[in-house]
Amino acid sequence: MSETNESLEKLRLELRRGVVVLAVLSQLATARYGYSLIQQLVELGMDIEEGTLYPLLRRLEQQGLLESEWDTTESRPRKYYRISPAGREVLTTLRAEWQETVDVMRRILEGDQHE
Numbered sequence: 001m002s003e004t005n006e007s008l009e010k011l012r013l014e015l016r017r018g019v020v021v022l023a024v025l026s027q028l029a030t031a032r033y034g035y036s037l038i039q040q041l042v043e044l045g046m047d048i049e050e051g052t053l054y055p056l057l058r059r060l061e062q063q064g065l066l067e068s069e070w071d072t073t074e075s076r077p078r079k080y081y082r083i084s085p086a087g088r089e090v091l092t093t094l095r096a097e098w099q100e101t102v103d104v105m106r107r108i109l110e111g112d113q114h115e
Contacts, residue, residue, distance in 0.1 A: 020048065022098055024056060025091040028066065031080040057081055065090055 023046050027037060034054055041048050060066045065087035071078050083091065 016046075019098070020046075020052065020056065021060070022091070022094045023048075024053070024060070025065065025083055025087055025094070028081055028083040028087070031069075031082040033071075033078040033080050037081070060087070 023041060023044075024037065027040050032040065034050065034057060037057075038048055038050065038053055057066065057068075061068055061081065065084055066081045067084045068079050068081045071080055
C-alpha cells in the first residue's frame with residue numbers, strides 16, 4: 001500500500017470513528033447480540049469489525065447508555081444489548097448534532113465546488 005493510500009485509510013478511520021457510536025445506539029431500540037448487530041450494520045452499509053464493536057458495547061454499557069442481559073436458553077449463551085433511557089436521550093442529542101454537522105459540511109463542500 002502506498003503512503004498516500006495509508007494516509008487516506010487512516011483519515012477514513014478517523015472520520016468513521018465518531019459515527020460508530022451513533023450508528024450502534026440507533027440500532028439498539030430492539031435488543032440484539034453483537035453478531036446480529038454487526039450483520040444489521042453491514043446490511044445498512046457500515047462495515048464494523050468484532051474487535052471494534054465488542055469493546056464499544058462494553059464501554060457504552062459502563063457509561064449507562066446500554067443495558068444488557070444474557071440469554072442462556074439456546075445452546076450458546078448470548079449477551080443481548082438494548083439502549084437504556086439515558087442512551088435514548090444521548091441518541092436524540094447525537095442525532096441532532098450529526099444532522100447539524102452534515103448540514104454545515106454540505107454548505108462547506110458545496111461552497112468549495114463554486115470556487
